[in-house]
Amino acid sequence: MRYSGFRVIKEALTGHKGWKPVWHDPTPQADYDYIIVGGGGHGLATAYYLAKEFGQARIAVLEKGYLGGGNVGRNTTIIRSNYLLDGNEPFYEFSLKLWEGLEQDFNYNAMVSQRGIINLIHTDAQRDAFTRRANAMIMHGADAEILSREDVRKLYPWLNFDNSRFPIKGAIAQRRGGTVRHDAVAWGYARGADMRGVDLIQNCEVTGMRIENGRILGVETNRGFIGAKKVGVAVAGSSSKVMAHAGMRLPIESHVLQAFVSEGLKPLIDGVMTFGAGHFYVSQSDKGGLVFGGDIDGYNSYAQRGNLPVIEDVAEGGMALMPAIGRVRLLRAWGGIMDMSMDGSPIIDKTHVEGLYFNGGWCYGGFKATPASGWCFAHLLAKDEPHKTATAYRFDRFLKGRMIDEKGQGATPNLH
């Protein structure tokens, strides 16, 4: 069914009796052309685009829990394409452009809201680096600006300008950056995929892979064997666990990233802001909560929960930047498992097993990538060649010395 303002009014006046399930719970078939492992944002987007853009059919998404229960369901909802390196920027700009048309495309209001993002500058070296980045972004067709200290003050006069350890000296801004209602992204893709005949199978955990003569035949699950011509894995923090079924060791570590939301407040922060002298970034949701986060806890973890030092570190950053939030209360903390790669950039690639494809290594930047990740993974699955914006996201870049290391931290995942 198509959603519209008219439909909402009609249903409201007739007791909401006409709303249909946004997705079904089909029984798994014996085999499919495509199995996407992982019903998070990337997996659902992949299935959606496989069906819609690449005309493929007989597609299933296998999700061990509930749809949208991965990192798409617990993140800080930021979209942006303010990347520096040639390997990344075209991809993220492609993603941002997909965000810009997403709601009309899948007929679901995911509240894509381009209220802008600023990354604050506190040192001359940061300004130089951000200027380099801003120029790179523009040359890739994205938008970028460098703001002065006074420009920032006009936006947020109540930030700590006058009594700070690391004074604000300006910012890099991307006005097309913003936020999206994260759950709605998963639901919109799921609904769109379901409408196009994709089987979305919840509570279905992949427990093994059937591989013969170097070719994948299907996956073992807690609901039995399901055959497939091609299997695409998009399971974020569980990447190493799932790909181990194919005997692979990945250039990935799983780390916990905590994120936080405050109690609801009347509008305080319009766009997205990152502190450049500590671990803190923040936006305010349409409901009024400040949504914020900082650094990963920094040790391998699959526990989906973090510890106090990082919570304190994030709050310290927040208070250093915004002394007016001292009495704003942190309402909820949660932890997601990040697939931290060795250079901080993702992998969308074939594997040594014919018919097995991998999508992962998104670190804590996977949400903004969701549309392009789905599109590019679908492209790879359908055509067996990478999408033009994702050609650099190969496994062998580490062997060949072609890392995409935005932060210049090298093979230490917890520093990316």
Add this chain to the structure above:
Amino acid sequence: MSQSHRIAGGQIERSKTLRFHFDGLPYQGHPGDTLASALLANGVQLMGRSFKYHRPRGPLSAGSEEPNALVELRTGGRQEPNTRATVAELYDGLEAKSQNRWPSLRFDAMGINDRLSTFFAAGFYYKTFMWPKSFWEKLYEPIIRRAAGLGSVSREEDPDEYEKGFLHCDLLVIGAGPAGLMAALTAGRAGARVVLADEDFRMGGRLNAETFAVGGKLGADWAAGVLAELSTLPNVRLMVRTTVIGAFDHGIYGAVERVSDHLAVPMAGKPRQVLWRIYSKRAILAAGATERPIAFENNDRPGIMLAGSLRAYANRWGVKAGERVAVFTNNDDGLRTAADLKAKGLEVVAVIDSRDGDEVIDTKGKLGLKSVTIRDSAGRTRTIGVDALGVSGGWNPNVNVHSHHRSRPVWNEEIAGFVPGADGPTGLLVAGAAAGGLSTHAALAQGQAQAIAALTDLGKTAKADSLPEAEDAPVRVTPLWHVHHGKGRAWIDQQNDVTVKDVKLAHQENFSSVEHLKRYTTLGMATDQGKTGNVIGLAVMAELTGRSIPETGTTIYRPPYTPVAMGTLAGRSRGTEFKPTRLTPSHHWAVEQGAFFVEVGMWLRTQWVPKSGETEWRQSVDREVLATRKSVGICDVTTLGKIDIQGTDAGAFLDKVYANTFSTVPVGKCRYGLVLREDGMVFDDGTTARMGENEYVMTTTTANAVTVFRHLEFCRQCLWPDMDVQLISTTEAWAQFSVAGPNARKLLEKVVDQDISDAAFPYMGAGNITVGGLRARLFRISFSGELAYEIAVPTRYGDALLREMLAKGAEFDPVVYGTEALGVMRIEKGHVAGGELNGQSTALNMGLGKMVSKKKDSIGMVLSQREGMVEENGYRLVGVKPVNPAAKLVAGSHFLEIGAAPVAANDGGWLTSKVYSPHLGCDIALGYLKGGDKKIGTRMRAVNLVGGLDTEVEIISPHMFDPEGERLRG
């Protein structure tokens, strides 16, 4: 109006009167009151508005689970949005405002939402507001954002201080109700180190709100007696007003102590709140239980409360919430409320017991309850006038902290509630109502038993003293989650306005898993985190799907237990105290000169030192550069990392960690080296001197001082554990100054005791010397390209050395230069620093590829040879100057060929660092340019698209000043 609803009894200090204001109106209360109890005592039920429909609301509860009675407390920088009136302790002069209403609490224009509620069903916004596309940001969202949110932030700085503290104990007891008190007493008497924390300002838990006896006396008196004994035990720490917010790993708990929130302003020297990190060997969760309501039509009106809270207001605070009261219950505890209220002289006009088939089906009263409509078992309905209704749908054990490690609670049929499941935090036991033991006797018995269990586990013995006698009545609950009647709305999550209808819609649209239900309807996402509503929502979904509640699932709780102020979590780390400040030895001298400083990591370094008459920073910097190159300049370089490396394998060790060779450096000489990461990228650079056969002094960049040292320890301990090599960081031990310029030697000769002539102390020489008898180190190294030395003395003599050099060398007119002049001179010489040492660059990129020796194994050597890192046309360091000397350069500009469009395909690289060179009389820069080594002498453009600058430049050697290095050896 003076406390019209105050009745006899209660634990308030009636002899003292406190004055306060709510929405500008004056009221009175007593010490011991909360804002909610005091307002109720004054006959005020209406305290807030709900989030979505702006429904008028009064308090639902008397505790921290409160969803409705949220206010803005205090004013100015102390303004606190969303404070629960039910836990805000009354103090004299308290000021509170209602929130999320306009223009006033009684007449809220946004109340229109309530009339339009059918259009605002769960998730309606996902289905509309999509056309036209541009309207979302411009029209719909701004309206939604303005309407949403609860309280407001004043935008002023919070003037109060916050503190952090650390505690260690054998046993942390969370909650000081009967179970917690018994646990603390048992463990305290056994001599264990006990911390007893309770979120309330009066310990005793439910005993303060009840009338029944414990050990033959009033429960509250028994509690007071236990507390009196505990306070005499030196091994027991009682922490009142302290909420344990979360269980973290390995027995660490976070707790927030509200030190000053019961005062108008904190006492001098006292923080507002303290964040405690409690390291406990064992812990007992004795957090009690929270009553839940029943969903029925219009069950959210002011005056409708949890039955146990209605009773608490009467018993603990001497407040009648209404004149004519009814009670609606599905369990025996609700009957207690009726009995207690009657005993207090309230008129209890009806007890509606669903177990008898009676139900409340609707209510009336816009701003306060006026009547309830009851349907009896025979289906007859009647409406009776009441102004308060107590509702009891049973009690939910407060399992929250137990599920902080993602342990899933399990369903207990007998109490119709979730109790703690398996795999809770290691070392955390649960006792009393939190464990499902809802009677007072059960609480006492479990508190004692769990304390004994915890201590036994720790190898201590605790005695099981005879338990005080207490009631042990079963709750006899027959679950009733929502009343099936009519088409109206029955609230589940009162704050977020989630009704039974919303759950039905979620089910209809297949948002049937608990997580989908929560996210789609926002059930349990409000400031109370669903403490009263979650289980009802789950139960309604279970009914709809035909599954049992445990099959339907549960949502687990996450920290914090109740919301925590950001200021508390940040503690003292704010403002200029956000991070420590490291001062250089010359800092005080520089302050005297009116120097400007720059943050470099934790350090504050002198950026430039203005002379009188200089109004622009460039005047000072140009002068410092020119004076240094003309005569002599001094720069504090203490911030560079310094590592002493000693041992018979010191040279071999350095050969491993440096890409080039150090074992061959003669004693008394320095060498410049590159440290690579294992991935072959340049990690750091610096000069290392061989001070003796087995003794080196390594220098690192300021930025990497800590990480290089860490890396060296890794190499030493993990990779080559048998090497005889010892390391110590001496960054803080030595004050170090660069003395540079043609007269550097002449100046130094005036302060050092040794012969430092070119013959005695040649270029790249190093040695231990003395300065007026004081031990010192001298290195003849140069970052500026001048004849230069770095001289080091023990840190505490740094200031004196600087003053001595300036005084004794006065004839050379020495200048002290800062980081800006340092930057100018190093860029003139083409030395790499921050902008080039960006972690993304190889030695080859820097034009230093030959330094990576292939004759020995060193960190990064192998991987630096990967094909992508040795490309012919890769980035190479170049110098850049504008063709027109008056033209400007900007660091971060990108290289484009002349005539090339500014698109990524044409991107040639970028300017890494830029300065104005007073010697060359123009801006100069370093940059990484693709194939740059082959482009020296050509012309390109440096384009800064964000600044609208497009400058034709000449690509030159990075060695832009004195390329032959003649001055170095002077």
Add this chain to the structure above:
Amino acid sequence: MIIHHPILGPRDAQEFVYLGDESLIDRPDGMTAGIEAFHDYAYNRDNPAGAHRELWYHEQGDRSWLVVTRNTVTHEITKVELARDVARAKGRTK
């Protein structure tokens, strides 16, 4: 978290800096091993959900590198050793 330092006793994990898998001790010899071996050493990880032997550095302490055996699902720590001892046991010398 609390790490029971073999020399110093229980210390808050906040005093430590984390590096990663203990396999980082197993550095190949650059004079004999090639790019492939170093690539596997530097980039690929088991990344187990369960027991993980990992390197922590007591930066705000005695500067020991430790090998901590910790469960990545529960965070339970079952063993803490000096990394130097582990390295020697693996046959590393100089």
